[in-house]
Amino acid sequence: MKKVLPALALLATAAPAFANPVQITWWHGMGGANEQVINQVAEKFNAAQSACAITPVSKGTYEEALASGIAAFRSGGQPNILQVFDAGAATIINAKGATIPAEDLLTQNGYTFDREAFIDGIRYFYADAEGKFIGMPFNSSAPIMYLNTEAFAKAGVEAPKTWAEFEAVAPKLKEAGYIPLTASQLTWMFFENYYSRNNVQMASNVNGYDGFDGTELRATAPEMIAFWNRVKTWHSEELFGFYGAGWADNQKPFEEGKVAMWIGSSGSFGGLSKTATMPFSATLMPYDETVADGNKSTFIGGAALFAMAGKPDDQNKCSADFFSFLTSTEIQAFYHQATGYVAITKAAYEKSKADGWYEKNPVAEVGIQQLMLPQGEWSKGYRLGFYPQIRVIEEREFNKIFSGETTVEDAFKAIETEGNALLARFAKTSG
Amino acid sequence: MSDAAQPMKSAGMIRRWLSRPARAAPAKPVQFDQPLLPWLFLAPQLAVIFVFFYWPSVQAITSSFYIEDPFGFGATFVGLDNYKDALGSAEYQRIAGFTALFTVLVTGFSLGLGLLFAVKADKVIRGRTAYRTALIAVYAIAPPVAGLMGMMLFDQHIGPFVQLAAWFGYDMKVGINYWDTAFAMILVSVWKQVPYNFIFFLSGLQGIPASVREASVIDCRNGFTRFRTAILPLLAPTAFFLLIINITYALFDTFAVIDVMVKDKPANNPLTLVYKVYNDGFRGNDIGGSAAQSVILMVIVLVLTLIQFRWLERRVHYG
Incomplete structure (x- = not known):
């Protein structure tokens, strides 16, 4: 019996590798060069593991992405992950029950979440009054x-x-x-x-x-x-x-x-x-x-990713995996260097520094420098409907x-x- | 007269054939034996109207009495507040005023120019196909593309219209100056619609029998009076149809032109009511307010159509 259990456990962990990956969808509002980078990020995620497969879909502009997300949610066909821009933050955060707070999603699926890992200027904009991350900052700008x-x-x-x-x-x-x-x-x-x-x-x-x-x-x-x-x-x-x-x-x-x-x-x-x-x-x-x-x-501009509610647990697990993957230093540094959006974690910023990226492209550092200035009482964000x-x-x-x-x-x-x-x-x- | 004689002859044959003594029993009105059968035939059409018109209309009317969370979690019944907010807002009144002006100008100019070109093209004999194709070709351009072309023509840095205005000492600023933008929008919208009217007026003109034209030439020497008293009344059914279509075009179908020309940023640019409905509903996620505005728009169109059919159509003579 003692020998069987580990074998069973091995089977259990190995099984998903043979099964079809769990499919999740990601709606966003980016076009042109930025859309291609998003597709590259998705490909990297799909190649890095086999349990989940993410499909990014461009819905046009930020506003169109939010409008499509809302319409889809009302008819029950929402994507797993929706990109929402800064000005739309109040709309989606106010709709409690439409999303699973990013921080909860990660901790429920076994990840540890460290708010301190994020650059100061980014930490509060998509968070609630207590500082809990509702949205996962993604493409941030200043x-x-x-x-x-x-x-x-x-x-x-x-x-x-x-x-x-x-x-x-x-x-x-x-x-x-x-x-x-x-x-x-x-x-x-x-x-x-x-x-x-x-x-x-x-x-x-x-x-x-x-x-x-x-x-x-x-x-x-x-x-x-x-x-x-x-x-x-x-x-x-x-x-x-x-x-x-x-x-x-x-x-x-x-x-x-x-x-x-x-x-x-x-x-x-x-x-x-x-x-x-x-x-x-x-x-x-x-x-x-x-x-x-x-x-x-300054406030961060750009957009954050929101995990939509009403999805089965295995898909939510995949969304959590993807969020964790996105905030990994390597992916953050890649995304930052490929698009010019600021790195959202301190580690990605340090990596880009170590890579010598800012020596070649001093302009790419300015946004981060501005977001790393001391925070004032009124520079954390706004939540206006x-x-x-x-x-x-x-x-x-x-x-x-x-x-x-x-x-x-x-x-x-x-x-x-x-x-x-x-x-x-x-x-x-x-x- | 040889052209007209041919149909006259065949019409005579048909009349003779019709007046032959009937051998069969007197024709009884066609009727369905089963009472449900006609409904069955109507069902597909009714279903389409129900799904795409009545159902959304009822939804819009219901939503217009609520202020609703976009995701559908909460809604507060506010009675007529959405209507009061819309109609009481200075911005809404300004947009409504512009929409009225825009509709009158776009309809007037596109009908007027369409008619003018049709009358002139009708008279051309040499190279008539070339002229007509040139006039009709514009109709093949999609509204957003027309908007883009307009944007280029009125670009502040490279637009030829801006340079033209500069020769006359006028600093044209489409996108900043309200009336400059209005002028550009009206021009592009009219340009886009003229060919449509042209096609209908031209075919209307060609449907006027040569005998009538010749008779009118004998009766009246003045070309314009002849056009006003003989040709125009015969064109009235076409013109009436086009009037309704053009008003609908100006109110609704110019959306794409406006959307492209304001570049996603309404700012201080002139807008029409339908653009405001879109802006508040789809970009602002204010479902209640947007629904109330679309109901107001629906009522406006209903009233306009009623007026047209009650008052104008009586004056139209369907040959």
Whole structure:
């Protein structure tokens, strides 16, 4: 009998290797080069073990991925893993029962979970108020400032660290024949991350983390109004160019070498290396020197992976295996180096350093450096319902500011009033 | 007259054949013997209408009274709040106003230009196929592609229309300036729809008997008066049909053009009501609010169609 048991145990562990692997699906919102990297990650996982097989499916954009995930969940056909972007975090985290918290999924399936292994700036955004990971951070980015090195050499100035320094160097860059600054997606750069970078409270109820009831946006914070009045002055003095709400509208003139500084995503690095017509470098996004306790880490952008509820245990085990695989140092370092998204674990960052990756690509390190800055009280994240719609309001009002249809004060009053109406509506969704 | 004489002759033959004394028993109205049989034949069509129209409509109406968690976990009954929120919002009113203007302009210009081109093309004798193909070809372009082409034409850095405007000293900023974007959207939407109207008007014109045209030439020397009093009334059924189709096009089918032209970022760009429904429902995940807006849209279309059939169709003469 004693001899039989180990043999049985051997059989039991060996059996899954002969059986068909458990199939799991992963819906995401990435296209182009980033989709290919996702497929490579999936292939690596499928090759590394034989118990599970993951199939990634691109559902279009981030927003389309979330919408498809929701529709599928309502009809019972949800994928095992769904990628949800930063602005949609409140929607999916609020729907308790739609997901299995990533941390629970891992611990229930025998993995140990160490929150400390993740880079500070990444740890809270997709976590609940107690710091438990609901989503598994996947592709994380930070808004950083890309620099046209030719422009800076020509004007003979240094890259600014604060907005006051920007005001000092911008006229010289303009004289040298450049548009000093453009920025893509101002909602992310000059709104959400103004709060985080300068440590200003974004919304009541601890930026929404303490509950949705009575959460109100602080869009008319005096710091924000003062900053945007500066932005408006820069725009009228032609120190800041604005060419539309689309991401590419403001990236394109930088790629063409007409712009000295462009605030984009750390994840833009891969694409920019191919499209830029001039040498470029990057630095941290400037901070507001007029705010007392500023120069803090920014919120992470990008997206996280959520394990959907309502799946059988063997599939959940596979999702846990995959999450664990994803956060392994080797895969994280691969993903970080292949895409330009920041490494989410400290170990992957150290590995990339040891690989000499940043010596070859100093720009790739800037996003991590920004996320590793000290965390302020208000730079951990925000949890605001219907936030994608609030972004639409912000975009509308920003456009109106630049076309002269409204004043900064009125624009932010409108964002606050309409945003709060949406937040109040969202508080009712949980019934 | 030789063209017209041929059908006249055959029509006479048919009449003679019809007027022959009937040998069989007097024809009785065709009827089904079993009462269920007609329902069976109707079933597939009814099923399609039920699944794709009535059922979703009922769902939309139900959802419009709730504020719902997107994943379907919780819902709060809010009565007419969703309707009040939508109709009371300044943004919604602005979008509704633009939608009305957009629909009138797109319908008016695409019908007007379609008719103008059809009348002119009808008169062309040399190279008529070439002209017609050139005019119709645009219809083969898918709306998103039309939107993309529009975006290129109005690009702030390389767009030829922007350069044209610059010659006249106008700084055109599609994507930033509200009315510049509106102009671009209307232009692309009209351009896309003109060929459709052209095809129908042209075939309508060719359906007008030469005898009528010749008779009108004898009665009236003025070409425009002749067109207004003789040709246009005969085109009325076609025009009425096209009016309904064009209003539907402007309200709903321009979605792809708008989506491509605003590049996924509505911002301060002009939008139509259907785009707002999509934006709130599919991107904002506000199911209740979006459902209320789509019910409002449904009512608008219902009222428009009723008005058209009650009031306009009476004036249409179906030869």
